[in-house]
Amino acid sequence: MNIQENVSLKLYSTMRLGGTARYVCSVTSEEDLLEALEFATKNNIPHRIIGSGSNIIWSDKGFEGLVIVNNIASxxxxxxxxxxxxxxxxxxxxxxxxxxxxxxxxxxxxxxxxxxxxxxxxxxxxxxxxxxxxxxxxxxxxxxxxxxxxxxxxxxxxxxxxxxxxxxxxxxxxxxxxxxxLSQQAPTPPFYESLQAYLDKNSITEYTPTTLRNAVIAIRSSKLPDPSQTANNGSFFANPIVPKKQYDNLIAKYPDIKSWELPDGSYKLAAGWLIEKAGFSGIHDSETGMATWPGQNLVIVNENATSTHQLITFKKKIVDKVKELFDVTLEQEPELLP
Ligand SMILES: Cc1cc2nc3c(=O)[nH]c(=O)nc-3n(C[C@H](O)[C@H](O)[C@H](O)COP(=O)(O)OP(=O)(O)OC[C@H]3O[C@@H](n4cnc5c(N)ncnc54)[C@H](O)[C@@H]3O)c2cc1C
The missing domain is CATH 3.30.465.10 (Uridine Diphospho-n-acetylenolpyruvylglucosamine Reductase; domain 3)
Structure with a gap:
């Protein structure tokens, strides 16, 4: 197994930011994995398993340990x-x-x-x-x-x-x-609202795993940036969940707030709606080199930032404004490592 030293972590996050890893290796079997862990133990350093890096952001200080890139495929x-x-x-x-x-x-x-x-x-x-x-x-x-x-x-x-x-x-x-x-039964409606709208618009009435897959691919391709072209981690914020009392206060003030009632009586708010109302739709922030993706405020893209600090600064602008307006704290979905 080949262990590389002093590798830029920008290569191991689809946000393409972060410092340097002391060591990086790829594992293709459980035996490789044990070997990698033994290396970390022998060198008394931490390890971290990753896949494609599409849900992680590396800090600027990097990782003084072994990043294990998972390629165990079967x-x-x-x-x-x-x-x-x-x-x-x-x-x-x-x-x-x-x-x-x-x-x-x-x-x-x-x-x-x-x-x-x-x-x-x-x-x-x-x-x-x-x-x-x-x-x-x-x-x-x-x-x-x-x-x-x-x-x-x-x-x-x-x-x-x-x-x-x-x-x-x-x-x-x-x-x-x-x-x-999995199931051999054909998928049956009701489908997710935007998926059903796409199926209707395109007169797709035969519901199979493949027709639904193709519909989802078409929807996603039209609205989400491709991480191989544009640095991003998909939805940067999770939809916040608030208790009914807080929801009642919010709906009284913002009757058009986008939300879903949950089985336990709490409410999930559309983070994209909160971000839009906070004035961050399609924003290009020249101070940080970060932006929100047009039509998908939840997605933060790295236009020309060179440090995770810039991303965190941009994120803070959004979180602070949403908190000020709605008293709701947006939680980051991708994990900041280490
Ligand atoms: C454009 C875009 C769209 C996205 N859309 C969605 C979406 O619709 N829904 C959704 O849920 N997510 C979405 N994501 C987020 C992301 O794709 C998923 O979370 C995905 O599962 C991360 O896979 P990864 O291999 O890149 O994991 P990584 O980012 O490499 O790792 C993520 C976390 O999992 C841990 N991990 C990775 N592999 C292992 C392992 N084998 N064992 C233990 N821990 C492990 C890592 O240590 C880290 O904590 C999107 C991301 C992007 C960029």
């Missing part, structure tokens, strides 16, 4: 509907493999950048599906007990854009494969 079908992907497998290619087999469960998660192994970390979701609904089990190396374990989906503590891998057990497990149970 596909195993156990029966007609149960499939295990190696965690370094490209996520979108994994979705394509399942839709090509006419399997439903992942199709509206098409074109989300990244690897299979990162999807459980924040319970990846889009257009009404999230992986919590279809993961049966994952395999991971437990860095505490130093053994490989199988964790059932029901033990992952999945929530809205979260799981135990992001909260109570952050950094503890290195996921090496994920198993999904």
């Amino acid at each position: 596909v195993t079908f156990h029966d007609d509907t149960t499939v295990t992907f190696g965690s370094g497998h490209s996520w979108d290619e994994a979705v394509l493999i399942t839709t090509d087999k006419n399997l439903s469960g992942l199709e509206t998660l098409s074109l989300i950048p990244g690897t299979v192994g990162a999807t459980p970390v924040q319970n990846v979701g889009a257009y009404g599906q999230e992986i919590a609904n279809v993961i049966t089990e994952l395999r991971a190396y437990d860095t505490q007990t130093k053994e490989f374990v199988n964790i059932p989906g029901s033990d992952c503590q999945f929530g809205y854009r979260t799981s135990r891998f992001k909260t109570t057990d952050a950094g503890r497990f290195i996921i090496t494969s994920v198993t999904f149970k």
Whole structure:
């Protein structure tokens, strides 16, 4: 296994910012992973597993440890509907493999950048599906007990854009494969509002995993920047959830506030709407070199910033204004490392 020294971390985040990593290596098997961990232990340095870097931002001070880039890719079908992907497998290619087999469960998660192994970390979701609904089990190396374990989906503590891998057990497990149970039943409405609108507009009445995948790809391509062309991490802010009392105060003041009632009676607010009202729609901030993506205020793009400090400065402008106007704190979705 080749371990590189003093590597720019800009290459390992789709926001293309950050300092230098002391060491970087790529792993393609569980054996490689153990070798990489042994290197970190021997050198008494921290390690960090990453996939494609589409949900991380590296700090300017860099990482005085070993960045392990996950390329453990494999596909195993156990029966007609149960499939295990190696965690370094490209996520979108994994979705394509399942839709090509006419399997439903992942199709509206098409074109989300990244690897299979990162999807459980924040319970990846889009257009009404999230992986919590279809993961049966994952395999991971437990860095505490130093053994490989199988964790059932029901033990992952999945929530809205979260799981135990992001909260109570952050950094503890290195996921090496994920198993999904999919369905041979055709997807049935109701679909997510904007997805249904696209289907109607394009007179698509045959609902298959492939027609839905193609619809999602068309919608996403028309409104989201491609991280290979434009540096970004997708949605930079999660939609904030507020208690009913706060929601009632907000709706009285802003009757057009965009929101969704949740089963527990709280409300999820559209962060994009809050950002728009705070005056940050399609903003190009010359001070920081950062911008919000036209029509998608939630997406912050790096136009010509050279430091993570500039990104944080821009983020603070948005967060502070939203807080001042609505008394709501926007939480950052991509993780700032280390
Ligand atoms: C344009 C764009 C659109 C996006 N749209 C969506 C969307 O619709 N929905 C959504 O949920 N997300 C979305 N994202 C966010 C991102 O694509 C997902 O979070 C994705 O799963 C991250 O994958 P990655 O391989 O790039 O992970 P990375 O960014 O490399 O890592 C993310 C986190 O997971 C950890 N991690 C990575 N691999 C492993 C592993 N094998 N074991 C344990 N921990 C691991 C890392 O340490 C880090 O904490 C979008 C991002 C972009 C740039």
